[in-house]
Amino acid sequence: MFDGAGLPIVVPVFDHFSLIGLRVEVQPRIPRALRGAIEERAMAAHQAALRAVSDRLEALFRQEAAARGLRGEWWRVVDGAMADVVERARYASMIVVSQHDPQDDEEFSADDLIHDLLLCGGRPVLVVPKWPVLGTVGQRAVVTWNNSREASRALADALPLLAGAEQVTVMIAPDDHAQAISERLVAYLARHGIAATSKILEDHPDKSPGVAILKECNAIEANLLVMGGYGRSRLRQRVLGGMTEFVLGVARLPVLMAH
Secondary structure, three states, rough: OOOOOOOOHOOOOOOOEEEEEEEEEEOEEEEEOOOOOOOHHHHHHHOOOOOHHHHHHHHHHHHHHHHOOEEEEEEEEEEOHHHHHHHHHHHOOOEEEEEOOOOOOOOOOOOHHHHHHHHOOOOEEEEOOOOOOOOOOOOOOEEEEEEHHHHHHHHHHHHHHHHOOOEEEEEOOOOOOHHHHHHHHHHHHHHHOOOOOOOOOOOOOOOHHEEEHHHHHHOOOOEEEEEEEEOOOHHHHHOOHHHHHHHHHHHHOOOOOOO
C-alpha cells in the first residue's frame, strides 16, 4: 500500500535496485440495500478522487526514482483486495510499507496489511515509521535474536542492509546457552564483513523485552531494527502480549521483519 511517506527514507537505501510502487485502490463495499440510495454522481466523485490520489503518488514515485537514476515500475490495482497486495508482493525481493496510522481511513489498515504480508507474502517486510529517520537506514542497527526460525530468516534477509553498517548490536534473549549463541552470531556476521557486538537481555518477568530493545535502539540512535515477526499467532499476541504487535505500534525507526 503505497502512500509516498516512506520514499525519502527508503530510496537512498536501494540505490542499486529497481523499485516497484504498488497502489491498490480499494472501493467501498456498499450493502445491496443501500446502493439505490447513493447517487451515481457521488460514486463517480469518489472514484475520481481515488484516481487523483493514485496519479499524485505515481508522479512522486517516478520523480524520486528518476532523481537517483533508478528504474522504477508503477503498479496500480483498481478495486483491489488484500489478496491482490500479497500476490503482487511475491514478485519483489523486499516489501516496504508504512507504519500504521490510527487516523488512516483506508479500507484495510496497515496493521492487517503487515500481518498478511509477513505470513503469506514470503518476503521480508520493511516497516517505515511515521517519524523522520536520522541517517541512512541500516547505518546503526539493532538485531533481536531468540533462536527462532523467524529471527534467523530476518537476520539473513537483513544482510544487504547491514553490509555498510557503522554499528550493529545483537540483542539476545535469555537462555542457558546465551553466551555461546552470542559468540556464534557475532562470528556469523563477521563472515559477512559485518562487525557486531552483542548484549544478553535480562530475564525480568515484569519487564517487556520490547521495551529493553527499543531503549537500546534509542541509546545508539539506531535507524534499523531487525526481528522475526509473529512467532506465535496474532490472537495469542494480542491476548498474551507479543513483541511484534508492541514494536509495530510504538517503534520510531524502520523495522525489518520476516516470518
